[in-house]
Amino acid sequence: MVAAVRVHKPGGPEVLTYEEIDVEAPGPGQIRINQHASGLNYIDTYIRSGMYPAATPFVAGNEGAGEVTAVGPGVTDFKVGDRVAYVVTLGGYSAERVLPADRAVKLPDGIPYEQAAGMMLKGMTVEYLVQRTFKVQKGHTILVHAAAGGVGLILGQWANHIGATVIGTVGSKEKAELARKNGYHHTIMYRDEDFVARIKEITKGELCEAVYDGVGKDTFPASLDCIKPLGMFVSFGSSSGPIAEFNINLLQQKGSLFATRPTLNTYNAKRDALVKSANALFKVVGSGAVKIPVNQTYKLKDAQQAHRDLEGRKTTGSTILVP
Numbered sequence: 001m002v003a004a005v006r007v008h009k010p011g012g013p014e015v016l017t018y019e020e021i022d023v024e025a026p027g028p029g030q031i032r033i034n035q036h037a038s039g040l041n042y043i044d045t046y047i048r049s050g051m052y053p054a055a056t057p058f059v060a061g062n063e064g065a066g067e068v069t070a071v072g073p074g075v076t077d078f079k080v081g082d083r084v085a086y087v088v089t090l091g092g093y094s095a096e097r098v099l100p101a102d103r104a105v106k107l108p109d110g111i112p113y114e115q116a117a118g119m120m121l122k123g124m125t126v127e128y129l130v131q132r133t134f135k136v137q138k139g140h141t142i143l144v145h146a147a148a149g150g151v152g153l154i155l156g157q158w159a160n161h162i163g164a165t166v167i168g169t170v171g172s173k174e175k176a177e178l179a180r181k182n183g184y185h186h187t188i189m190y191r192d193e194d195f196v197a198r199i200k201e202i203t204k205g206e207l208c209e210a211v212y213d214g215v216g217k218d219t220f221p222a223s224l225d226c227i228k229p230l231g232m233f234v235s236f237g238s239s240s241g242p243i244a245e246f247n248i249n250l251l252q253q254k255g256s257l258f259a260t261r262p263t264l265n266t267y268n269a270k271r272d273a274l275v276k277s278a279n280a281l282f283k284v285v286g287s288g289a290v291k292i293p294v295n296q297t298y299k300l301k302d303a304q305q306a307h308r309d310l311e312g313r314k315t316t317g318s319t320i321l322v323p
């Protein structure tokens with residue numbers, strides 16, 4: 001039996017139940033790992049609450065890192081003792097787990113498990129957002145909402161490294177300072193300031209090539225007013241709640257804009273894409289261009305508090321859970 005955090009019925013943070021579960025031997029194509037750390041991501045709250053439905057009971061969490069303790073029949077890419085990390089839907093908050101081998105990647109020696117658990121889901125998300133959804137280039141100006149969050153701090157550094165001017169919205173002065181230390185050239189306190197007016201001021205009316213919006217309800221449709229004609233609206237999350245309806249004619253009115261609602265699962269569905277995405281992340285982290293601020297660590301048994309803090313806007317950067 002191993003320690004895990006399960007959900008028996010969707011709901012608030014209180015439904016995260018710390019308990020002992022059985023972990024089976026890996027089946028064909030699977031590996032079993034001893035998890036040193038699991039990542040906390042906003043999607044964990046959508047699944048916990050039932051906004052993204054999942055069959056119950058389930059072990060919460062979508063990301064983790066640890067060493068391989070057993071390999072199932074047919075697995076040739078991994079052996080016992082390998083250091084690995086992964087992103088896979090559900091099963092993350094657990095001291096040990098079984099997962100499909102084709103969703104795991106080997107960790108470079110220089111990346112500790114704790115850092116890996118704080119960066120695989122968010123970092124590969126940033127990889128596809130800035131390299132594939134909209135290719136950020138030197139000279140571009142982009143706006144990123146929730147700049148001091150997990151995805152936000154990585155996005156700021158990566159886009160800055162590419163050579164873009166990066167503007168971020170944040171919920172407090174402390175978060176503004178942190179964002180500026182992590183790649184952002186300008187920050188906007190979007191709870192107090194009109195962020196559209198500030199974007200016009202900062203860009204001298206030129207606006208942005210792209211807006212990366214993981215906040216959703218509260219920043220829509222104002223985000224569209226920050227984008228240049230023919231620019232890209234990337235709606236990749238909904239920490240303030242989902243965008244209820246989207247009138248496509250708005251894109252014409254705001255300047256023949258493009259809009260997309262991407263997910264990591266689609267972009268990294270194929271093994272090839274996953275490996276390329278992970279390698280690109282390992283490269284920018286290995287070179288020091290992107291640092292992974294793991295700013296909160298909770299015990300697995302304190303998963304409820306971790307969710308309260310994430311939803312209460314109290315966390316910055318990445319958060320991990322350890323057994």
Ligand SMILES: NC(=O)c1ccc[n+]([C@@H]2O[C@H](COP(=O)([O-])OP(=O)(O)OC[C@H]3O[C@@H](n4cnc5c(N)ncnc54)[C@H](OP(=O)(O)O)[C@@H]3O)[C@@H](O)[C@H]2O)c1
Binds near residue numbers: 041121236264315
């Ligand atoms: N589509 C994908 O492939 C993909 C993958 C990973 C993550 N995501 C999305 O990316 C976003 C960021 O994820 P994350 O895990 O890195 O979380 P996070 O940014 O660390 O946390 C969410 C942040 O959103 C901001 N926020 C604004 N309004 C909020 C509200 N009403 N309630 C709570 N927070 C609010 C808060 O920052 P301030 O206090 O500064 O406002 C908060 O810290 C989420 O929307 C997530 O779903 C999408």
